Amino acid sequence: AQSVTQLDSQVPVFEEAPVELRCNYSSSVSVYLFWYVQYPNQGLQLLLKYLSGSTLVESINGFEAEFNKSQTSFHLRKPSVHISDTAEYFCAVSPDYNQGGKLIFGQGTELSVKP
């Protein structure tokens, strides 16, 4: 069975500082990996995904995540955060035999960016 562990439940950081949100997964098969973001009182939105190819993937708003197969990790990073990045972030996996949709989510990490 697959599982996802997000190592930090809350991450407070000052504006313009770098941040890393950690995600580890366990799986006996190859997986696809995702990061979703949830702004207050909203549903989740896809931030970025790793399917295959380059292990470093980027989002349009400056986040990046690196797939590390040996460490079974998919940590999310941003070199300089903004107040608007305050949200909850979820890491998710989907086994490669999955036709789609049945994502397994981590517990979430609340990112709080302070001025």
Place this chain on the structure above:
Amino acid sequence: NAGVTQTPKFQVLKTGQSMTLQCAQDMNHEYMSWYRQDPGMGLRLIHYSVGAGITDQGEVPNGYNVSRSTTEDFPLRLLSAAPSQTSVYFCASGAYSYNSPLHFGNGTRLTVT
């Protein structure tokens, strides 16, 4: 451009009452699902459907029923609400493809007293 629409936004029930959470999508997605979100537990899959007439159980199906009579709609039924079902419920849809993202509704906050 509605996407995934959930109603109601908020609901308070008494133990033993029944209700249906509505979910509709206008993107012609084959796949639809229901998750519940609880503090510290992330999102857990309740039920999902890969097309009209096809449903299956997820991780936490007990106490919930679903049906999928059309591509667009995927209602979630609570037949006899319990306090343990107090949660925020999200409906999500996507194309039936490994590289297709899920599109989420804005959630229904349910309180069972």
